[in-house]
Amino acid sequence: MSWRSEVTRRAGGALVRGAAGALASRPGAVRRHYLVDPDWRRVEDGYAARLDTRTTIAVAKPVGRWRAVDPSVPEDGWRAPWKAAGLGLWASAVGVAWWLGASRGRGPLGSLAAPEDDHF
DSSP states (O other): OOOHHHHHHHHHHHHHHHHHHHSSSTTTHHHHEEEEEETTEEEEEEEOOOHHOOOEEEOOOOOOTTOOOOTTTTOOOSSSSSHHHHHHHHHHHHHHHHHHHHHHHSSSGGGSSOOOOOOO
């Protein structure tokens, strides 16, 4: 195996491992990566205290209907492939509708279209 194919293989493997790690759900990430400031309600010079990038506030556990929800677990967001597919489908529908309107001189900018049967 040549050195180029070896470098390509290792780089591809590193990209795949990195993507897999980035897409993996990490429910305990907030607890592991942030420190809770016990005195986060303090007032400094008449303003609320500033927290740095590694500090968070103490979030109370919800009561009632939301008691099963843990506020320190981040939402996975776009990790579900069906959400990305839904966005792609919506963007495709909007793009096709725009193209159909633009190519036939209709839609909100239809008055700017050049007349088709204008012969000089």
